[in-house]
Amino acid sequence: MASLQGILNTDFSYPGIQIKVELIVLKEYLSHMEVGVEAACDNYVALEEDKAKGQEYEEYSYIYRIAEEEIPRIIRMPLLVSIYTLFENSVTQLLKYAQEKEEKALGLKDINAKSLPSKFNKYMEHVLGYDFKFSESTMSSLSEIIKLRNCIAHANGNLDALDKSKFSAIKKIEDNGAAITTSMSQLDISHNYLCQSMEIIDSSLRSLMRHMEERYGFN
Template sequence: MEYSRKAPSANPEANSLSQLSIAKKIKFLKYHFDKIEAVFEEERKQYIQADKIEQERTKNDEDDHNYNYEYSQALREIEMVYLRMHRYTAILTLYSYLEDTLNQICDISKKNLVIEKSYKNFKGSGIKRAKEYLKKEINVDFTCVNSEWSALSILNELRNCIMHGNGNLLYDEHKERGFKVIVNNYNYFEEIEGRFVFFSSEYVRKMFNNVECFLTYLLNPKLVGVNR
């Protein structure tokens, strides 16, 4: 790869954690997500048009013996397979960044504010453990970001369903029963093929914004002793 040795790293994670690095990372994630969405949307439009032509060609047939299902099948694959995999990947990447950044904030706060306990001493795991640590040890007030946290709690459940069950709502029926209810009552979610969770591109974009807002709030030096 050709680039200047003196050029600053293009990867936000390679630089110190700040409100600016958060904004840059989310910007990159959005760009990557939207670019792939656009590719599939263009293919989807082409297959829809081709299938309409096929429907017109065979509209007077008595049955579908001569109907070419190639286009409708390709369309179904895009909607049920490729877009699902793409959006699953986006959610896992975003959640990983959220959890890692929260853990970094905990570590930096511990050091800068000279606190004995680490977030690792707290029970649980993931973003819930980090939040609990920041609330109890750093006295962070989360009132201003309650709505964002509620959305991130659902994101956490979605991540677990994807990570541990490949999006299969039945992978652990007892444990995930609550999440299945959320899926069936949440505007951005739907259940496909009787067991898999699917969600709109709007949901992913909404989560980009929620994560950025939540982390930007926490990276206020007055809250956790982290430099901008």
């Protein structure tokens, strides 16, 4: 009976149920990602070496640079977009649920703020009256992730396509020691940075969900 109690106390329209599954799936994928990256690189090299039989090494040596640099970059970059999108969509769903639960007329769209995470905090504090908000360190990390996410989503990681201020912001992130690189005007997101970002997103969402579940009596 004890194992059923938490289930019976849960509102099944609560989006946190699905969000927790999505977090598990994305973290699991990330934990095995580098095996897939390595396999993709090995397959590419094997195919290209077969095509290059009889050629001088200098004629096909470029394939090793592509395998070592380009393929991992191409595979890893979109995952940062997915990680941030999971955060953004999850909080939006949770706050929509909270709006209905609290019977508030104002929705998230009615709040003005300089960024979506700032809007989240403002809505939780001023509309929902939550004793919870994303911390300053979390907000700083999210701001960094958003800048990188936008570079990937809008410019496919091509720094030359950014305006000067956005280019400088990316370079500053790199200079501050983040596990990213900018080489030949291309952004490269390391697996380590993806893992760090995932942990920030996971921790932030779970903290918000714990607060909501306590407030609404789900545990």
